[in-house]
Amino acid sequence: MINMKDLAQRFPENPLLLPRDLEPGIPGLQIISLLNPGVFRYREKTWLLVRVAEGTVQKEGSLFFPVLNATGNTEVIEVPLNDPDLIAADARVVNYKGLDYLTTLSHLRLLASDDGIHFSEQEGYPPIFGKGYLERFGIEDCRVSQIGDTYYLTYTAVSDSGVGVGLQITKDWQHFEPGGMILPPHNKDCAIFEEKINGKYYCLHRPSSKEIGGNYIWLAESSDGRQWGNHQCLIKTRPGLWDNGRVGAGAAPIRTEQGWLEIYHGANTKHQYCLGAFLMAIEEPSKVISRTVDPIMVPTETYELSGFFGYVVFTNGHVVDGDRLTIYYGAADEFVCGAHFSIREILAALK
Numbered sequence: 001m002i003n004m005k006d007l008a009q010r011f012p013e014n015p016l017l018l019p020r021d022l023e024p025g026i027p028g029l030q031i032i033s034l035l036n037p038g039v040f041r042y043r044e045k046t047w048l049l050v051r052v053a054e055g056t057v058q059k060e061g062s063l064f065f066p067v068l069n070a071t072g073n074t075e076v077i078e079v080p081l082n083d084p085d086l087i088a089a090d091a092r093v094v095n096y097k098g099l100d101y102l103t104t105l106s107h108l109r110l111l112a113s114d115d116g117i118h119f120s121e122q123e124g125y126p127p128i129f130g131k132g133y134l135e136r137f138g139i140e141d142c143r144v145s146q147i148g149d150t151y152y153l154t155y156t157a158v159s160d161s162g163v164g165v166g167l168q169i170t171k172d173w174q175h176f177e178p179g180g181m182i183l184p185p186h187n188k189d190c191a192i193f194e195e196k197i198n199g200k201y202y203c204l205h206r207p208s209s210k211e212i213g214g215n216y217i218w219l220a221e222s223s224d225g226r227q228w229g230n231h232q233c234l235i236k237t238r239p240g241l242w243d244n245g246r247v248g249a250g251a252a253p254i255r256t257e258q259g260w261l262e263i264y265h266g267a268n269t270k271h272q273y274c275l276g277a278f279l280m281a282i283e284e285p286s287k288v289i290s291r292t293v294d295p296i297m298v299p300t301e302t303y304e305l306s307g308f309f310g311y312v313v314f315t316n317g318h319v320v321d322g323d324r325l326t327i328y329y330g331a332a333d334e335f336v337c338g339a340h341f342s343i344r345e346i347l348a349a350l351k
Contacts, residue, residue, distance in 0.1 A: 008339040015335035029054035035330030038144040039317030053104035106138035145192040154190040189248035204249035215246035290350035307332025
């Protein structure tokens with residue numbers, strides 16, 4: 001059990017969004033979780049691109065999980081709990097006949113706020129659903145990066161073919177240019193830097209290996225923001241520390257006088273998620289300057305410790321106002337919350 005003080009000043013209004021606050025986007029399903037929003041500013045408002053995870057009402061003796069079929073419609077699969085081909089030890093993922101399925105089907109929903117606290121859906125900004133066979137298990141955990149007047153959406157695309165990174169591009173949040181799968185399975189947690197460095201786009205991402213290596217944070221570069229190469233491993237898990245199980249990038253790195261500051265999530269082998277930070281050189285982001293030894297945010301509140309999947313704080317979205325960093329995060333894989341940080345305090349915690 002991790003027990004240490006963090007740097008977060010949590011919103012007293014937390015949780016900001018609960019599953020009951022929105023209507024389901026798919027007929028016949030119910031919202032199980034609202035979580036892990038991408039965050040951006042647009043038309044003088046703060047916007048959340050919230051992951052909405054939906055599932056079916058479970059009945060005694062069976063397990064139900066939704067998927068999108070070949071026609072793009074929702075199909076519910078029912079499996080008896082005593083089926084010998086069913087492995088259901090995790091609330092998030094089940095294995096049936098050797099294949100992995102999510103227990104929920106996720107899409108993305110746009111909500112806006114004038115004060116950064118009270119969010120609501122806006123007319124004319126429809127939900128974003130998975131499309132095609134590479135997104136038939138849904139789309140999740142979108143990061144939003146703004147370069148000029150263009151917004152780049154990188155999200156986790158899930159299917160029975162694996163988990164990869166999808167891309168969409170927009171300028172008005174009503175018309176989207178599909179970018180396809182830019183990083184193939186198994187990959188996620190992709191955050192694009194919000195400015196070019198020496199004429200190139202850069203991104204952080206998280207390929208995974210179950211056998212050799214681990215769940216580490218990598219860096220990649222691109223000439224067009226679509227085709228990525230020159231991959232380099234930046235941040236690894238650390239034995240004996242709070243992030244010994246896996247690490248992954250949060251939102252776009254923040255430019256500071258000392259370097260590119262990245263807020264990342266780390267989990268231990270008990271799947272307990274905290275937030276940390278590391279710093280990259282401005283002109284050479286493949287060079288890691290420093291990293292926090294202790295987390296900057298630890299699950300401590302009831303809404304972070306208990307929910308769909310407890311003991312989790314997870315972010316992929318923030319806004320910056322001078323020294324104040326406002327992080328919006330998923331708590332216990334069920335609620336959307338907010339917290340303020342001082343960028344100077346985070347930089348001071350780096351070692």
